[in-house]
Structure formats: structure tokens, C-alpha cells
Amino acid sequence: MHRRAPYSTTTMKLMLRIALVLLLPAVSSCLPCRRRYNYDYDSIFSFGDSFADTGNGAVVFAEHSLFSPATKPPYGMTFFGHPTGRNSNGRLIIDFIAEKLGLPFVPPFLAHNGSFRQGANFAVAGATTLDASFFSDIPGVGKFVLNTSSSVQLSWFDSLKPSLCSPAQECKGFFHKSLFFMGEYGVNDYSFSVFGKTLPEVRSMVPDVVKTISSATERIIKQDGAKAVVVPGIPPLGCMPPNLAMFPSTDPAGYEPDTGCLRQFNEIAVYHNTLLQDAIKNVQKNHPDVRVIYADFFTPVIRIVESPGTFGFTSDVLRCCCGGGGKYNFNMSAGCGMPGATVCEDPSTHLFWDGHMTEAAYHVIADGWLNSINES
Template identity: 70%
Template sequence: MNSLLCVLWVLLAFAVETAVGRRYEAIFSLGDSHTDTGNGNVVFAEHSLDNPAAALPYGMTFFGHSTGRNSNGRLIIDFIAEDLGLPFVPPFLAYNGSFRQGANFAVAAAFARNASFYSQIPNVGQFALNTSLSVQMQWFDSIKPSLCNSAQAECMGFFHKSLFLMGEFGVNDYSFAVFGMNISEIRLFVPDVIKAISLAAEGIIRQGAKTVVVPGIPPMGCDPPNLAMFPSDDPDDYDARTGCLKDFNDLSVYHNSLLQEAVKNVQKKYPNARVIYADFFTTVMDIIESPDKFGFIRDVLRCCCGGGGKYNFNISAGCGMPGSTVCEDPSAYLFCQSIESNYSSIFSFGDSYTDTGNLAILYGGPASADFLVSKPPYGMTFFGARSPSPPASLATNQSFNQGVNFATGGATALDRTFFVDRGFKAISPFNVSISFQLGWFDAMKPWFCSSLQECQEFFAKALFFVGELGWNDYAVMLLAGTSIDAVRPRVPEIVGRICAATEELIKEGGETVVVSGIAPLGCAPANIALMANQTGGEVEPETGCLKNLNLLSKDHNLQLRRALVRLRATYPGVRVIYADFYAPIRDFSVSPARYGFNGTDGVLSASCGGGGGKNNFDLAALCGMPGVSAGDPSAHVSWDGVHLTEAANHFIADGWLRGPYAHPPILSTPY
């Protein structure tokens, strides 16, 4: 397990490099347990085999629960996806949503060669499951119809913009074989393993892949299971510098040398593709030779989680089994046990998706005739009438000791003057932009603390939300007739303002800040009804949403995620959490019945509205107007054409708290 934590360094540099000047819209991954994000759970269950990675302590550090990943937290592929501004790559066998942003076909214990080569090996043959590289390639072929039609050009175009990870493969081929062969015999079939990998890479390229990453294998002689199960009485069999087994490491070197040559040959054969060899071996060796340089102080060859002995590995007491122990890591494990009650207050900033009463107060209170949200059927499902929590910042006679909500309907990331000066009409009559909300926050600080140190300590225990800003900025411009192409250049400015606000909260002492992206603009029934002609009218076949509006949302969210990565690097002691608003609504749209929604009508049609038709939205018959009915909110995603029902909000909140819609989940352990 220790080596799995270490090798995260291997591809991070590559991920940063590829993010610069190159935009990937999806990640497709094939491999084994180094990359498996949940497929193993399904495969092992189908064969009635126990999968240790399906239970704690696997997943304890980041997710707070097991995910099927063979690590205490994230894998290399997770870090790459995060750095590229993409969601975690979903496991093909354990996910029912859309694979438009990628799919992970990797399975723990997968081989490069066909599994039948290993099924007769004593003791381990029963674990030689049919999940080899060729099978994973078949799975990849099976999802292509959901990504592109049968026209070759469309598929080629889609995969041009995708990143492909081919492996690591080979470790299981050799690890299984060692139970029935010696190292010299195993070396004889290494070329066959390399051939399987290179042929698969070529197959991916022929289908349109422009970037294929092919990792080598790590130093097998440094792997704690190999050190524990194949000890030698001869000191010369061990590397004096590292304590690793020479023969196993020589096998890794041989594999990697042949693989590098094969990668060069594939690159020559397909000069228009980028075929990248990713070095697993050197990075792990650097860490083992100089552990303190990378923050690993001692016992670098011991498993963190295992059943005792010199290398803390015991095959009868593997990680997660009775008799195994987990290394001490209070900041990662014990803190997770109490994180749910560890925040003393919540401070929220945002727009109408988060507003719990501020805009109603600005309009003159609940009795205002001009404010539809103050009227039934708004609030009907839970409150009967609205009851904000945390309290709206503009409310009177409220205690704010446990938090304040500054979010206000109509709020923008850019200041109101930006829109007024340019003649945009559909802007809120109130100046409620994020900069003004921060001003309200600053004015309220005396409620909570009286000195800089006291404020820093108070806000360090608080949970901050910077919510879904940007939607209104784009809507104001688009409703004025501005084209999407003219709106898109404003994205960096809007994202920059959101990140600047986030940084201000960090400087005030905030140690946990959740920053949400925006929902898919093209899936809101109001936008479909009002903007279809303006945006070209093209719809996504898998969702029915307006494609060009959704591309604008994706662009915003991608730039925001990249900006948050930079912010994390600037403030390494702070948890900056990206909350994904786009993915859950996309998932609702692709598989509505899975979440209890009523098919297409439940996703693209407003629950409360008087417009009828497929979107049930009409500006002359808005929710809250006389004679407008609410329908069944529990069967709908959209409440009024723009905002979400309680049912949809509940799914999203749970996904932010526990995953998979926040990176990292709010209730996971800190970094």
C-alpha cells in the first residue's frame, strides 16, 4: 500500500504538462489495481470472491468510505483527472450514467495477456479472472455507440479530444506466474506481454486517439508482498541501497526497456499521435532511496495497512482482514471519524440556488406583491412556508452564532456596474454581487470575534460555501441577445472573480471552502424555452439539453477547477473543495428513473409552471402567479424552470457531502 501512495508522483508532472495548451474532454483508462476505481467490486462479487478494497480501511483518507480503489485514498488517475479539470473517471462496470467525460475499464488483477494463460497456476489460478486487456478493449468498443454514431469521422473527432491511459499492465502477469515459474522462465514471455500492450495502443490510435499514455511497471522487488513471500537467505539477492529484491527489479527493468522500445515504434508508425511512456519505476526508486526527501521518513518498504512482520504483510491477514492494522495517521483517519460535527458554523455566498431569504427581504418582505418566491407554492414540500437555515444575513432578530447566508437571488460574480454600463437590462435591481456579499460578511465580523487572532480561530472552524456564481452573469448577457461566442471570452474574468472571493475568505481564516461550479445551462427548462433559437437549437442526444449552452457551462467549470488547483497550491493547508453542479444534473438527465424522476418530462420540464408543452415554462405564467399549478415536485428535477426541486437538491447535497459530486467530498478527511 505504501508504494501505491508513493507513485502518485509519477504522472502528476505529465498531467500538468498536458493541461497547458491542450484541452481534453474525456479520459479513458485501461489497467489493473493501480487504476481500478470500482470495477473490481463488480467482478469479484460476480465470482463470489472477497475484494478487500470494497471495505474500510481502503478509502479512509480521502473518501471516508471504500470505493473499490486499492489505496487509502485517491489513485494516480484521480489526480490526473482533477488536474485536468475533469470529474473522477467512472468505473465502467459500476456506473449507470453518461461516459461522455470518460470511462475507466481497469480491473484489479487484470492481465495484459489472456487470463487462460494463468488459470492453471497452483494456488492463484482461481483468481485469474477474464478481465484482461483484450476484454477491456471489448468493453471500450461496447460504449462507443453512446459516445458517437456509426460515422467514423464523429468517433475519430471525439477521441481526438480524449486522453487515453493504457495501463499499467504486466505486474499481474508476472505476479501470478511467479507461483508456478522462476524468474528466468517468466522473462521468456515478457515480449508477449509487451506485444499485447502495444497492439492495444495501436488499436486505440486507429479509433481516433491522439494522446495515449503507456506506463511502465514499478520495481516489483520493492513491493512488500514480494519481499515477504519470496525472501532469500543470500544477502547478495538484495540491493544494498534499498533492500529490494534484485531479480524482481531486474524483471521490471527488462519489461520497461522492451516497453519503451515498443512505444517508440508505435510513435513512428503513427506520427500524428502522441504516444507517451510514463515512468513508474524511476519515481518509486527515487522515493525508496531518499524517503525523507519526499516526506517518507522511515520504513518505506513496509505496508501502511497489513498483518505484521518485517514488511507488515501477511497473506492470511491482508489489509482489511481480521488481524491487520493500519499505520497511525491521525490527521487522515481519526479526524475523519468526527469531521461531521467538527464545523461550528456555516457561511454561504451565492445566488438564488442558495438564497434562504435575502432577496425576499430586499423586495420588502414576504408580503411583497412583486416577489413571486414569497408566494405559494414555493416552500410547499418541507416548510409550508420558507424557514431559512442558516439564517439570511439581512434578517432581523436572528442569532448568527452558527453561521450566516449572504447568498441572494440574482447575484453575479461580476459587479452590477459591469452590466449597467453596457446596457444589459435583465440585471437585478439590487447590487448583490459577490463583492457586496463579502462586504456584508466583513460588516458582521464583530458578531463573531473582536481581534484578528480570534477571527482567524473562529473562521478556521467554519465551513464556507462560495456557490454557483456565474449562471446569472451568463444569463443576463444571453437574454440580451449576446451570442455564446461573444459571452465565452468573459469566462476567465468571471472565474477570476470567484477565485478572488475564495482567496479573501481564506485570508480571513477559512480552512474549508467549498466552491461550486454551475449547473448545465442547457438543461434548464427556462433556457430551453427561451434560448433554443438563439443558441442554434442543437440538442445533446443523450440528455435532450441544448448543446451549446452546456458547452459554455463546461468551459466555465473547467476553468474554475483549474483555477482552484492553483489556489490549493498557494494555500496548501486549506481544503478548497470543488462541488460539481454539472455532473449530477447530467446524470439525472441520462438516467432519470434511477433517481426517481419521471423520464424526460421529469428532467426537462418544470414542475411548477403554466407553459405546458415539453418544458412547461412561460414568462406569462410563472410559478407563483395566479392559476399556476405545481405538479409533483418529487418526480421533477426542475422546480420552476430555473431552480431545482427539493428532491434534486437532496441528491446533489448528498453527493457533495459524501461523493461523488465533490472533489474531495466535504465529509472526507482533509488533505
């Protein structure tokens, strides 16, 4: 049998070079696959309102015989292809963050029958920071403020824990590898109150709202062993189409010249975010071994409003993509998902969907939050 002669040294070197060249594309193509984040998480637990609600609101509204527009088309049209209970045309901030961290979408606590080992979402559309009883005396509003406040959501979390970790002493270890989101909270507290209070009176609520948020953050650190908590601020209230449509200013000076947003509403948001950041610093000081992260919701929205083209949005940036007409395409009697409403041709060019943000806007905001989560 003829035996092949061994390769010469020169031939071997040449073959090695060829092999390396052939392997380089495969190696380089895997580089983007590597995790770019400094921290790994096994699960996400989220609290908040419609900016984070992935389906709980639909259950709560149905229990109270209230209409939930997010259960009707065209909600969900961009990504999911059908309504999911999210108040957007697609994914929310929490969805983008879960994707980037390699975790599944965070399932809604009230509407999910499967496992919550990789996280649970307790956020509900319309949820307030303060308990529902606080709003009971506001004419025409009390009946719409449901029992879904921050304290109620924390009680839901407590009820879930035995299925996640047992005995109870093991829970702190389980939650060490979890990422918590405490809110966004506050928008509904102020939005409901403005129907029965003056803006200075609404402003006076801010310290109590912020104190409740910081106390809830302290609670999940002390009681549950959270090691990473993201605490979002609130977006610019004066730029939200519902406020612009329902509370127009008769004085041109009531609008910010650079944005067209309502000045006093935005001042309340700035005040809230300033106090919240101070409160977060105190929580961080009390727990130096915990990462307490402020997530800026205000600045990215303002930047989009001031320079929409930079982000690929239309110049008519304060107008809803889906709605029932008017200057801001917001109409309570013909809201998105209701008869009489229309939807824009390309939601990706709009900042606002129905008064909440579009998927495209949430993507921009999520990128900023991810940077904060990674760098803090």
C-alpha cells in the first residue's frame, strides 16, 4: 500500500495560514454574540404602571367591567401582530431590556399560567404610587383609580415568593441574581389629581409620592435581598398628548418655546425627578453593597421632542400616531382602539402612540437605561 509522504515544514506552515484565514470570519462573526454587559441576571421583577404593563391591566379592567383599549387592534401591530395588553404598537422598555440581557419577556403576574422563575411583571395600567383611597374624593376620578397601587403590587410579589424559593430564608439568595424595576411610578398620581386639584396642589403631592417609591425600594432590598434595583423617573408630563389636549394654556407663556410642551406640567416632572434622585442617593448610601440605579425617562423624551429628525421621527412630534383627531390626535371619546380612531401609516416615525410612546421611542429610551444598568 502506497504511503503518502509527510508534509514538508513549508507546506505545513502554508496550510496553517489557510486554516487561520478560513477561521477568522467565523471567529469575528461570534464577537458581537458575546455579552456586552458587566452584570448577569437570572430574572427580572417589575413594578409600575402602563409604561411597563405587559398584560395585567387587561385582567384588572375586565374584573371591573372597564374597557381596556390595549386589548383591541391596532395595539401590538408592529411587533406582536396582535394586541397583548401593552399600551403601545409593540414592545415596551422592559421588553427591550429583557431581550438585551438574554431573558424572556417578563410575563404578567395576573395573566400568565407558566413559570415565574425568570421573572414576573406586576405593573398595571393606571396604577398609582399612593393607595387608591387617596383619590376617592376627587370628583369623577375615584372610581377609575383601582386597587393596584405600589403597595398592592408588592403584596402580589409576596404571594409569589413561596413558589420561587423555599424555605423563605433562601429567597434572598435567589433574588441576588435578579434585576428589579421599581416603577415608573408617579404619572398616574399626578394625572388623576389634576382633575380635582390645582397644579400647585398637585406639586405638593410630590414628596409623598417620592417617599413611597423610595420606601418600596428599601423594602425589596431589606426584606427580599435585592442587589440591583432600577428606579425610573417620570417622562415630561407637559409633552404628553393627553395633557396637551385636555389642559391647554390660554397664555402662550404657558408653553415652552423650544418644545411646545406645557411648562407647569414639565416643572412638576422635573421636581419629581430631582427629589427622586436625592432619595435614591440616600437609599444607595444606606445600602452600599446594592446597585440602586436611576433611569432617566425625562431627558430622552425631551431630546426627541427638541430634535425629532435626529432620531428618525416626524416633525409633528407631539401628535399621536393612533387617535381620534384634534391637534394632538388625542380624543377621549375616540381613543386608539375605539370607533372613530385612525392610525398613522408608519408608527416608527412617531414618538407617541396613543399618549404612551411607540415601540420606536421605547427602543431609544431602553438603550439609555441599559447603559445606566451596565455602568452603575
